[in-house]
Amino acid sequence: MRSIEQIIECTETLINDKTGKSLSFIQKAVLSASLLETKKNYAQIAIENNYSENYIRQLVAPKLWQLLSNSLGEKVNRTNCRAVLEQRLDNSFLQTISQPTHMWQKINLEPPDGQVPLSSTLYIERGLEQVCYQAILQPRAFIHIKAPRKMGKTSLMTRILAYGSSHGYHTVRLSLHRAETEVFSSLEKFLRWFCANVTHQLGIKSKLEEYWDEDMGDLMNCTIYFQGYVLQEINTPLILALDEVNKLFEYPQLTRDFLGLLRSWYEETRDISIWQKLRVLIVKSTDIYINLEINKSPFNIGLAIDLPVFTRLQLEDLAQRHRLQLTAFQFEQLMALTGGFPYLVRLAFYHSVQHQIPVDDILQDTTNDTGIFSEHLHNQLYSILQSPDLVDAFQQVIRSTVPISLEQEVAFKLKSLGLIYLENKTATVSCGLYRKYFSDYFINETAILNNS
The missing domain is CATH 1.10.10 (Arc Repressor Mutant, subunit A)
Structure with a gap:
């Protein structure tokens, strides 16, 4: 009888050959538990892997069984997966993939710079995704994600937006680093830029001149524009994602006014139902070093996510997706060198595979002017x-x-x-x-x- 590890290894190879995709850590956990003679239920799998049962049952498992069904050309589910897989993965196939493979296999890799595409097989979940997915569906949702540069903040933000879109939500994504310097020269210019971009992405007509009254003040104008127009024009919730919010910190008074405005909108959701359509997602790469009044800060409300570096297990998962076989000592060296920073690890694996550089060479040649870093x-x-x-x-x-x-x-x-x-x-x-x-x-x- 084949071991569960052999079945999963064969299955992964088959899926990659058919679709170019790999199984995520949690997908492998669900498959492994479903291959047992006494199968574990989704509640047990969720507890053992620190996920919510609903996330496993409603998102992970259905996608896994659909992926397997598409790859094998027949219906696969939790009940029949072992029988179907054992039947399809015959001995000759098993012997072929159990042989030591060449270090560099031909696989499609996107460069490690920028966000990890939604379709990528190289995105590593860190156990926070499902928390964010559940939170963003709740009225009054307010999520702030913090991590240094190149840690995967934008990749996580993109997945939260995609999850919201899959539930019929409107999504607007604004990256503040793309705004011209002139935009930050006054509160009025910034808020008008903000409102114009929101209406453009929603595909509704801009009515700034109709709603902007200089006697009302810019903060009130922006609030009235959202409450009286933008939120009235949509039938489903709106996820407003603000990336690189730390760009604001270069302008202290603008920061205080705008962040205080977002906090006031959150407070409005208690009494004015239309504001419950708005879900806010803030992404920043540093703690705020500008003094804010406690009741005007958006960073002491909602869900705070401090994105961690990769763990040793996540490094091993990523290496496997790159088809790299590393020793325990190499993993220790890699963790010491990179600190588990996602970009540095992906850069090392990318160059090892794409340019056929042994990992040992990368670990030795780290800081010269021609090295990969x-x-x-x-x-x-x-x-x-x-x-x-x-x-x-x-x-x-x-x-x-x-x-x-x-x-x-x-x-x-x-x-x-x-x-x-x-x-x-x-x-x-x-x-x-x-x-x-x-x-x-x-x-x-x-x-x-x-x-x-």
């Missing part, structure tokens, strides 16, 4: 060189053997770049790659100054 490291260096305060602070962190305290705004900016971890208000370098590269850089700079 060079462009990213140069960008990180450029970012901190824009501010002497950032350079001084990060130099202190690099040189210290223990966590140290930093001035709050500087600490938050270094954290937003992913260069440090903050715990109990003290900072440490976030990964071995940054420690080595910036240690060498600061040593070289000191030597140049001493010789000049």
Whole structure:
């Protein structure tokens, strides 16, 4: 009798050959539990894997059985999956895939820069997706996602919006870093830009001139525009997603006014039913370092998601999706080098597969000017060189053997770049790659100054 591991391995190969897709961690957990002689129910699977039963039952399982049915050309469900799979995966096929495979298999990989496409097989769930999916369907939903750059915030945001769309919700996505500098020059310009973009994405006519009254004030004008027009024009809830909200922090008074406005809309949902159509999703890469009154901050309401780095198990899952077979020691080295940062890990795996570079070579050749991380490291260096305060602070962190305290705004900016971890208000370098590269850089700079 074939083991469950063999069946899952064969099944994954078949699915990838047929569709180019791979099974996610939670899909494999559902399949594994369904292949047992005494099958586990969805409630048990959810508890064991820290997911909600509804998420497993209504989203994961149906998609899994549909994927298997499409790949095999016959109906597959929880009841018959073992019999169908064992029948299809005959001995010759099993022997073929159980043989050691070449390190670099031909697979389609999208580059690691930017968001992970919805159709990608390389998106790794971190156990927070289903929490966000359930939250966004609730009236008064207000979700704020925080993580350093290149951690997967936008990829998660995109999936929440897609989940809302699948339930018939309207979605609007605004990335503040795409707004021209002039937009932030006054509250009126920013709010008119904001309202114009919302109506454009909803496909409804802009009526700014009709609703904007200079005697009412810009905050009230924006509120009336949403309550009296935008929300009246739609029949289903609207998910308003604001990406790169930290862009606002460069304009303190604008930040206070706009974030206070969003908080006031949340409060309106208690008494004015039409505001319950609005669901807000805020994405930012740093903590706010501008003082906000407690009752005007949107960051102490709703659901807060602090996106974590990859765990060792998630690294193993991602390596498997790249068809890379690594040793336990290689995984340990990779975790130490990258700190589990999704972009750094994907960059390493991408180059290993696409350019046929052994992982050991990548682990050894990390900080020179021709290595795979060079462009990213140069960008990180450029970012901190824009501010002497950032350079001084990060130099202190690099040189210290223990966590140290930093001035709050500087600490938050270094954290937003992913260069440090903050715990109990003290900072440490976030990964071995940054420690080595910036240690060498600061040593070289000191030597140049001493010789000049």
